[in-house]
Amino acid sequence: MKVCFFVWLFVFSIAKADDQPVKIEKAWLQAVPQVASATAAYMTIRNVSPLHLTLVKGTSEIASMVEPMITTVQKHQGHETMGMSTVKGLDIPAGGIVELKPGGDHLMLMGLLKHPKEGDRVKLNLVFEPGNREVSLFVDVLKQEPQ
Amino acid sequence: MTYAVKAARGFGTSRLRSFIVAGALLLALGASFVFSRYTAYQQVQQKFYGQALVPDSQAYDFKLVDQEGHSFRLDQLRGKLVLFSFGFTHCPNVCPTTLSDLGKVYRSLPERERAKVQVVFISVDPQRDKPELLKNYVPYFDKSFIGLTGSPEQIAQTAKAYGAYYEKVHTPGEDPDVYFMDHSAFIYLISPDSRWKLIYNFDQLHQTQKMVGDIERILG
The missing domain is CATH 1.20.5 (Single alpha-helices involved in coiled-coils or other helix-helix interfaces)
Known part of the structure; x- marks a missing residue:
C-alpha cells in the first residue's frame, strides 16, 4: 500500500514536472485604448524544471506577434534614455525566476488584432526551449499594475 | 651672492x-x-519627492498641436500645475505605464486640487501620432488628459528645452514602417506660475501618495 503510494507520488511528480516546466504568477496584461497597436504582458516566471529554459516567443489570438523584450537604458548626453530591444530569448536558469514588470523586461504584444479591454481574460501561449514546449495561461487585462 | x-x-x-x-x-x-x-x-x-531644480527655471513655452488639431502653447495652461511626459502611442511598455500611473495620481487628488492640475502627453513620433490618434489614445488613461504632437521641429525644440532625448530605432529586417522610439522617460512638473520645479523618473510615479504630496505642496 505504502509502496503503491510512493510509486504513485513519483509518477505523479514526474508527470507534473513534465506538464509544467514553469510556474507563472502575477500575470496580467496592460489594458490599452482601442487605437493602440501594442501592449505588454507582465508576470513572474519560475523555472521549476531541472533544465535551463529560454522563453523564446509567445502566441495569442489577440496579437500578430508576441515577443520577449528587454528594456535598455542608455546614456545620451548625460540623459538616461529608455528603449527596448528584441532578444533571442529570456533565459531562466533551473530553479531561477524571471520577473516581467512595467518599465522592465516584458512580453510585447504587437499588431493587436483584438482590443484587450479592462476586465477581459486573454489566453497566452509561451514557448520555451529546449524542446519547443508550450505553456498556456490566461491573463487578466488590467488598467493598473495590481498592488 | x-x-x-x-x-x-x-x-x-x-x-x-x-x-x-x-x-x-x-x-x-x-x-x-x-x-x-x-x-x-x-x-x-x-521638501519634495521629485528631483528639485534649484533654482527653478522659467518653463519653456512650447508651441505644439493638440489632439483636436489646434495649435497649443504651454502658456495656455498658466494657472494650472502641469505634469507632462514624452512618449509615443505605439509604445507597449513605458508609456502606458507612465500614463496609467499618472491617471492614478490624478484621481487620488482631492477634487479641489484636481481642478488645478493638467496632465499632458507629448508625442515624439509625429510621423504616426496624428491628433486623431492621440485623441483616441491619451484620454483613455483619464478623460482630462491632453495629447500633443506637432511638426518634427516643434517637437525637437520642446524636447531640447527640457533635456529630453529620443531616437527612432528600426527593428532589423522588418518593414521600414515598423520602428520603436527610444526616449528618455522623465515627467516634468511645472508650477501654476510657469516655473519648472521638479523632474521625476517614470518609475517614481508608482508612489502615488508621494506624488500627491508634491502636488499639494506646490499648489499650497
Whole structure:
C-alpha cells in the first residue's frame, strides 16, 4: 500500500514536472485604448524544471506577434534614455525566476488584432526551449499594475 | 651672492605666503558658496519627492498641436500645475505605464486640487501620432488628459528645452514602417506660475501618495 503510494507520488511528480516546466504568477496584461497597436504582458516566471529554459516567443489570438523584450537604458548626453530591444530569448536558469514588470523586461504584444479591454481574460501561449514546449495561461487585462 | 639668495628667498617666501593666504581665502569663499548652494538645494530637495531644480527655471513655452488639431502653447495652461511626459502611442511598455500611473495620481487628488492640475502627453513620433490618434489614445488613461504632437521641429525644440532625448530605432529586417522610439522617460512638473520645479523618473510615479504630496505642496 505504502509502496503503491510512493510509486504513485513519483509518477505523479514526474508527470507534473513534465506538464509544467514553469510556474507563472502575477500575470496580467496592460489594458490599452482601442487605437493602440501594442501592449505588454507582465508576470513572474519560475523555472521549476531541472533544465535551463529560454522563453523564446509567445502566441495569442489577440496579437500578430508576441515577443520577449528587454528594456535598455542608455546614456545620451548625460540623459538616461529608455528603449527596448528584441532578444533571442529570456533565459531562466533551473530553479531561477524571471520577473516581467512595467518599465522592465516584458512580453510585447504587437499588431493587436483584438482590443484587450479592462476586465477581459486573454489566453497566452509561451514557448520555451529546449524542446519547443508550450505553456498556456490566461491573463487578466488590467488598467493598473495590481498592488 | 648670499645676500641676493636671501633676498630672493625672502621675497619668494612672502610672495608664497600671500599666494597661500589668497588661495586659502578663495578656497574658503568657493567652499562657502558651494556649501550655501548645497544647503539651499538640500532645503528645497528635502521638501519634495521629485528631483528639485534649484533654482527653478522659467518653463519653456512650447508651441505644439493638440489632439483636436489646434495649435497649443504651454502658456495656455498658466494657472494650472502641469505634469507632462514624452512618449509615443505605439509604445507597449513605458508609456502606458507612465500614463496609467499618472491617471492614478490624478484621481487620488482631492477634487479641489484636481481642478488645478493638467496632465499632458507629448508625442515624439509625429510621423504616426496624428491628433486623431492621440485623441483616441491619451484620454483613455483619464478623460482630462491632453495629447500633443506637432511638426518634427516643434517637437525637437520642446524636447531640447527640457533635456529630453529620443531616437527612432528600426527593428532589423522588418518593414521600414515598423520602428520603436527610444526616449528618455522623465515627467516634468511645472508650477501654476510657469516655473519648472521638479523632474521625476517614470518609475517614481508608482508612489502615488508621494506624488500627491508634491502636488499639494506646490499648489499650497
